[in-house]
Amino acid sequence: MIITKTQISDMEKLYKAKLINSLSGFKSANLIGTINKKGITNLALFSSVLHVGANPPLMGVLFRPLSAIRHTYDNIKETKHFTINHVSKNIYQSAHQTSARYDENTSEFSACGLTEEYSQTIKAPYVKESKIKIGLEYVEEHHIKANDTVFLVGEIIEAILPDDIVNADGYIDLESAGTLTISSLDGYHGTKLINRLSYAKTDKDLKAL
Amino acid sequence: MIITKTQISDMEKLYKAKLINSLSGFKSANLIGTINKKGITNLALFSSVLHVGANPPLMGVLFRPLSAIRHTYDNIKETKHFTINHVSKNIYQSAHQTSARYDENTSEFSACGLTEEYSQTIKAPYVKESKIKIGLEYVEEHHIKANDTVFLVGEIIEAILPDDIVNADGYIDLESAGTLTISSLDGYHGTKLINRLSYAKTDKDLKAL
Numbered sequence: 071m072i073i074t075k076t077q078i079s080d081m082e083k084l085y086k087a088k089l090i091n092s093l094s095g096f097k098s099a100n101l102i103g104t105i106n107k108k109g110i111t112n113l114a115l116f117s118s119v120l121h122v123g124a125n126p127p128l129m130g131v132l133f134r135p136l137s138a139i140r141h142t143y144d145n146i147k148e149t150k151h152f153t154i155n156h157v158s159k160n161i162y163q164s165a166h167q168t169s170a171r172y173d174e175n176t177s178e179f180s181a182c183g184l185t186e187e188y189s190q191t192i193k194a195p196y197v198k199e200s201k202i203k204i205g206l207e208y209v210e211e212h213h214i215k216a217n218d219t220v221f222l223v224g225e226i227i228e229a230i231l232p233d234d235i236v237n238a239d240g241y242i243d244l245e246s247a248g249t250l251t252i253s254s255l256d257g258y259h260g261t262k263l264i265n266r267l268s269y270a271k272t273d274k275d276l277k278a279l
Numbered sequence: 280m281i282i283t284k285t286q287i288s289d290m291e292k293l294y295k296a297k298l299i300n301s302l303s304g305f306k307s308a309n310l311i312g313t314i315n316k317k318g319i320t321n322l323a324l325f326s327s328v329l330h331v332g333a334n335p336p337l338m339g340v341l342f343r344p345l346s347a348i349r350h351t352y353d354n355i356k357e358t359k360h361f362t363i364n365h366v367s368k369n370i371y372q373s374a375h376q377t378s379a380r381y382d383e384n385t386s387e388f389s390a391c392g393l394t395e396e397y398s399q400t401i402k403a404p405y406v407k408e409s410k411i412k413i414g415l416e417y418v419e420e421h422h423i424k425a426n427d428t429v430f431l432v433g434e435i436i437e438a439i440l441p442d443d444i445v446n447a448d449g450y451i452d453l454e455s456a457g458t459l460t461i462s463s464l465d466g467y468h469g470t471k472l473i474n475r476l477s478y479a480k481t482d483k484d485l486k487a488l
Contacts, residue, residue: 071445072398073438078336085449090333092451093413093438095307095365096460096470097330120329120341121306123426124299127287130341130423130430132329156304159473163485170479181481189281204302212421214339214432217332221339221430223423229282229302236280240294241463242301251305251460254450256475256488261305261460261468264368268465270379272390276372279465 092254099157099250099258101165102131103186103195104145106174111186111195112141113178115165117252119154127226129154129206135218141174143220150208151193152224155200158248162258164199191228201247203230241266301463308366308459308467310374311340312388312395312404313354320395320404321350322387324374326461328363336435338363338415344427350383352429359417360402361433364409367457371467373408400437410456412439450475 078086097117104112122128131154133143146152157165161184168178179186185198192205206224213220235243244261251259266279287295306326313321331337340363342352355361366374370393377387388395394407401414415433422429444452453470460468475488 071440071442073440074400075336075434075436078435078438081449083334086336087333088449089445089451090336090435091330092449092453093336093363093411093435094328094330094338095309095411095458096305096453098304098306100304118329119303120327121300121303122341122423123428124296125292126426127284127295127299127302128423128425129303132331132339154302162473163476166476166485167479170481172481191283202302202304209425210423212423212430214331214337214419214421216337216418216432216434217335219332221421223425225284225425226287226299226302227284229287231280231282233280236298240290240297240301241466242298244301244305244462244466245468249304250473251470253453253470256477257450257453258473258476259454259470260473261462261470264371264459264467264469266465267372267375267467270376272379272381276376 088254096251096253096259099252101155101157101168101197101200102142103153103155103197104142105149105194106145107148110175111177111179112145113168113184113197114142115168122223128209128223129204129226130221130223133220133222136220137218146208146222149193152206153192153194153196154204154206155197156202156247156249158201158250159260161199162250189228189230196230201232202249297463305460305462305468308461310364310366310377310406310409311351312362312364312406313351314358314403315354316357319384320386320388321354322377322393322406323351324377331432337418337432338435339430339432342429342431345429346427355417355431358402361415362401362403362405363413363415364406365411365456365458367410367459368469370408371459398437398439405439410441411458
């Protein structure tokens with residue numbers, strides 16, 4: 071079937087959200103931890119975390135329109151720090167529950183049964199139950215005019231993860247850490263490695279690593 | 280283990296790339312098809328396609344630094360159109376091979392054994408072998424100063440996909456379409472659905488859909 075621009079425009083709102091959210095493919099599943107100046111923590115599920123670059127080490131997050139309530143964004147602007155914590159099977163229901171509309175004086179950590187953990191370096195809370203955790207500092211942001219969203223970039227200050235999932239070449243075995251992937255608004259998937267492939271060259275065949 | 284900012288900075292280049300590329304979690308696996316004014320087509324693998332919004336329907340792509348050769352970016356700027364095509368198991372090796380450095384007069388379609396397909400609406404070529412295909416038009420772009428990359432946003436003009444993978448509520452069953460997900464620079468994974476979860480509310484328990 072071909073779905074046209076006009077058909078998309080005419081779709082019921084939630085139907086459209088589920089359909090269009092599916093089209094980009096599988097998404098990362100991360101909890102972003104922050105704290106405000108009053109010391110109230112916040113934890114929110116994001117499927118819009120993106121690798122931005124390795125040198126310097128950067129990650130990006132797309133935030134909803136400025137008109138919506140966005141405690142995570144506001145806290146990052148206040149304190150400059152945030153944490154990104156991988157969602158795995160043991161915590162995916164708690165992670166999903168953080169997307170409920172708790173008021174700003176309620177921490178999703180306690181409301182959803184997850185545990186705050188702190189490092190020496192980053193003011194924002196990590197999720198203790200998460201196996202792969204990254205601490206970041208605000209770098210820059212960009213306002214997407216077409217829909218009033220914000221793409222925010224942070225620099226990786228530290229990463230906390232088990233030793234035994236980092237391969238000799240630097241590849242992190244996300245699958246053995248149990249990291250999940252998200253489809254559309256609400257689908258949670260485990261993964262099964264098919265292959266790692268060698269660096270592609272125009273004059274050589276690919277090999278499975 | 281804790282990996283510090285200084286340790287990251289001191290890492291060997293490829294090790295660092297594989298490690299930092301792993302930290303954002305699982306990534307989307309898409310082929311972007313474009314054509315230049317001379318009619319030469321280009322096809323390139325991207326793991327940096329991001330859902331930007333449903334209303335209007337928008338997707339974003341992060342491009343490498345302006346200093347690198349970027350035929351895809353240049354072609355989009357020339358013709359305003361591009362296609363995003365999901366990578367599934369039957370084409371993942373060809374998809375990976377598109378990342379080899381072919382010169383600008385060689386189309387990755389023919390070089391990598393994939394087939395061009397055209398719609399009435401979009402100038403850029405689709406990948407015939409891909410099950411989920413999206414045609415987009417350039418909207419805006421943002422220059423990430425921290426590493427000279429570009430985040431480009433396009434509007435969805437049409438989507439081409441099998442009827443039987445769109446659920447009654449708009450959710451697209453990417454798994455039954457065989458869409459893969461990528462880890463780090465070179466890991467290709469199939470997925471296995473754990474659950475879809477109901478919309479989270481502060482006063483209700485989650486249900487599996």
